[in-house]
Amino acid sequence: MAKLFTYGFWNTLAGIILRNRLAIIIGIIIVTVLFGFQWKNMRFSFTEANLLPDDHPVNQEYQEFLDHFGEEGNLIVIATNDPDLFTPEKFNAWNKLADTLQQFDQVEQVIGLGNLKTLEKKENPGRFEFTPFLTKPLKTQKQVDSIKKVLFENLPFYKGLVYSKNTKTVQTALYIDKAIVNKKGRRDFIVNKLQPTLEKFRNSNDLEIHVSGMPYIRTLNAQNIIDEIGIFVLLALLVTSVIFFFFFRSFRATFISLLTVIIGVMWSFGVIGLLNYEITVLTAIIPPLIIVIGIPNCIFLINKYQQEIKNHGNKAKSLQRVIAKIGNATLMTNVTTASGFATFILTESKLLKEFGLVASINIIAIFILSLLIIPIAYSYMQHPKPKHLKHLGKTWLDSFVRWMEQKVRFHRITIYLTSVGLLIVSIIGIYQIKVSGSILDDMPKNTTFFKDIRFFEEEFDGILPLEIMVDTKRKKGVLKSATLKRMEQFQELIIDEEKLSDPLSVVNVVKYSKQAYFNGNPKYYQLPKSNEQNFILSYAKNMKGTDNLLNAYVDSTGQYARITTFMKEVTTAEIERIEANLLEKTEKIFPKERYTISLTGKALIFQKGTDYLIKNLIVSLSLAILLIALFMAWMFRSFRMILISIIPNLLPLLVTAGMMGFVGIPIKPSTILVFSIAFGISVDDTIHFLAKYRQELKANHWKIRRSVYAALRETAVSMFYTSIVLFFGFSVFMTSSFGGTVALGGLVSATLLFAMLSNLLLLPSLLLSLERSIANKRVLREPSLKIIEPKDDEIEEAENDIST
Known part of the structure; x- marks a missing residue:
């Protein structure tokens, strides 16, 4: 395994790619066409996002309810x-x-x-x-x-x-x-x-x-998702291409990069169709995500090619070094990014599994496309003109790099104090984060249908169904006088809840039956007394056909009853309070030995799913950190290097979490993804820096200080470019009408910007501060992953071979 990623491997791969250009192009076209045929299998989800596993007790209770009463929404x-x-x-x-x-x-x-x-x-x-x-x-x-x-x-x-x-x-x-x-x-x-x-x-x-009503809300909300996919893809292409052109001032470099990511988007739709997955609010963000992640790959590869052309002007040598040097580091960055998404596969939620699998597959796919298309495209083109290389010597970029170097060289204590200060403030903010499990929270607030939701909340006390199922544990037990009285008592508790509407159940039907028996007099709209019930219910039992109101609230056996109420938009804490309050009082009203009470409904399931997702976030993020730590351990064989690489990437996550607390952005299904996405991407900068650092160590005879500054000077520009592209690329999501998508875009953008500064300031500072311990232990002498410069005769032999 260690030999797989040596320079010789990448050198051989470069030769294969550049000698078989036409066959590779034809192969990409064929695969793209085959994926295009899979688009017909794509379909949009027509159900709410159920974040719970099928065998979760909450889902099982809901399924039991559906078995007795059918679809409630x-x-x-x-x-x-x-x-x-x-x-x-x-x-x-x-x-x-x-x-x-x-x-x-x-x-x-x-x-x-x-x-x-x-x-x-x-x-x-x-x-x-x-x-x-x-x-x-x-x-x-x-x-x-x-x-x-x-x-x-x-x-x-x-x-x-x-x-x-x-x-x-x-x-x-x-x-x-x-x-x-x-x-x-x-x-x-x-x-x-x-x-x-x-x-x-x-x-x-x-x-x-x-x-x-839930069917109406769900349909228009899903239609908004469908409409926004195309908008996101176009905006992501537009924003990233404009920024890309601003940096490189080259139409052909911009065109090649756009062609690469467009093919990547086509493949992402093909993967969704091939796996026969539905397009949900999560999988809908994958195509624009591929654009945002793919462009940095193009930046690193094209930037390296232009640097090589500027240094020696040999196209064959430049293309070979692009694949052999940048391909290695880019593979590592894409693998770590894919790993961050792949951790969702290990959760028990079907929705998260699908998102994690599709995202991780397509991240690796966009890496392969970048590595193939960009060198091949440039191999057919003329040398870049001097104007295309001007950006490599931009004065303001040089000033930015020198500023970074000065801070690391002379102000490391300030960097550490600032980092600690941010950490303390962030922890304070984290304690203020709230959790939102409302099914309405992410819906677009400026739409007519959402304004109508507010209207119904005001006029009818809510639109989100909450179902209570009463199991009397015996056939025809629902219509017993004792059961009806208990249900009426329970409904009075529901009426007392400010966030719940007046409930509907068989109790209402029986009350209406008594009113009808007494010739429609409204003062008799009440439960029959014990001596009235038998003859009143005998009238009710003779109702025929679909007009029988009992069918809506009592199952065919008479053992199960439903109580339906509707909720206003509530926070997770409010739902939990309502649920706990009702369940606590049901124990006093309904003896456990005679009744089983279940609270269910789509709104409650969504809230439970949010809690489940938060727990899975901790697991998935921990797995992502563990995977990357293991990767660093295998790469450098040093515990200190694991800490050095993880700390600059954890700090931005904590800063973002603290910012969520201070700004009032709640933890919810959409914002939960921020941490795994941002961590997987931000680690890329660390790997690029450490990969170059390893090369400089060998070149500078293991002089750490000189190697750190050299690595900082060479990687700062590419890291700056990619971070700016990622920042504005994810900012595209802030144009969404969905609050969760807006928060996702803004938070990931901010996190990645923090991550860039952390990797350019804190990371080299840590390397310099631990210089003696690293140098004494020689922990970087023989890494498992060889990312060092080859010998000159190896380079010359490989480049002559490729040129030939």
Whole structure:
């Protein structure tokens, strides 16, 4: 293994690449075309990001709920509080809208004023029947006012479902087919049928309406993700190409680099299709990520080629040295970056595994493409013109490098004190970081659908479903008087929670049954007394068909019941408090030996997934640090060198975490990725510096001080270039409408900028401060990874061979 990465290997590889240029180009074209055929397998995710493993207890509880009651996230609500609604013309138009929506094949049921049904008692036989609330269009204002009064005063069952009594807001509840809730058909219905229908209604009747519900939110949110992929790719290409051209002042260098990363993006889509993965909010950032990571590879390779041309003017020699010298170090940097992402594969979350696998594969792929395309492209081109080499001697860059060298040479104590100060401040900030597990937190705040979410939170106390499943442990146990009373007591606890809406359950149905039994008198909207229950429920059991309300809240065996409530947007701490408070009180209401209570629902699963992800972050980041530490140990065989290489890369992560605490950016699924991404990339600078440092040690007869300054002078420019490209490349994500993606872009950009300064100031300072201990122990004499200069006769022989 050690011999694999010697100069001889890379020298041989350079010969193979440059002798077989045409075959390699044809091979790249063929692979790209084959990956292109895999694009047809790509599909966008139509479900929320479930960060928990399938066998996690929370997921198992949710699956059990689905087994008994089916998909819970199939409700879309359409509401208005327009004061003109309760006029005959617009009232009839609103009712007609419900009839129109009911005609769609994808709609199971519509509950609105237009098709509202009231429960009435019938005799011979004794039964309850649903009768239409409205039998014909209303013609006069007096009729409308009468219906309005009956709705708000006599039908408490429909409070929170059809109307909000406090503000007189009216809504229509639309239940879509459960079979399409998590499939493409949901998007087709909402985008191609529902939205045009609602827009036509809005324009025709000049009524302000609001639309929400999990299927609707999920669809428009997913559509935003789809739209942003193309924008991110184009912006990343534009920003990186402009910066690249600013540094190199060469159209052909810019074109070659863009061609390389564009092929890399095509391959990344192909890998997603080949693996048959869905494009989620995580995998959607991989294509622009490949651009941002690929450009630094191009910078190092092209910069080295131009340096060699400037030194001796021999193209064959320059191309050979580009592959043999920079290829080695670039491989190491890409392997460490890929390792940072690959640690996600070791988690138990399917979503993270897919993200880690696709990202790590494509990072290695973009390295291979860079190593092949750039030397081959330049081998067909003429020598760079003097104007293309001017950037190598830029005065301001020389001043920047000299400033770095002066700081390291004369102000190391200041560097250490500054580092310690940043560490202390960062730790203070870290203790202020909050955790966010809200499913709404990353959604674009400036969109109409998000503003509608706020409307429903204000009018109906939330839109995020929280389900409570009650297992009575015996068939037909739900309708027992004792169970219903316990459930009513539990629902009162839910009503007391400010962040939760009034719950819906079989208790509401039974209360409505009693009201119907007493001829619709609203004062009887209550649970039957023990002596009333048998004959009232006997009427309820005779309800037939889909009108039987019990089916929605009680399973077919009568053993399981559901209580549905909705949450406002809440923090992770608030969700945990609500959950703990409810579960604590359920033990007093529902004896464990007779009942099992489960809290579930998509919002709760997302919150649990966030907690799980935070734990996995610690594991994955620790694994990344361990892998890189092992790599450094194998490379240098020195514990001190492990510390020297890890410290400058951990400090920027701590600074970023502290900044999150002070600025108020919470830990959430999107921002959690910052640390693994930034660490994997920032280590690249360390490896480039240490690789050059190793070369200088050999050339300078193991004089550490001279080697450190020489390595700093040579690597500072490339590190500066790549860090600036990475900074602005990741800043592209800040144009996103998703708050999490904005935070991801800003935090990674800031971390990488800190990492550059840390590797150019703190890293060489540590090497110089440990000069004696390193020199005395000779820990760098025989590294496992040989990244030293070859002998002159080896170079000459290899270059003559390649030239030939």
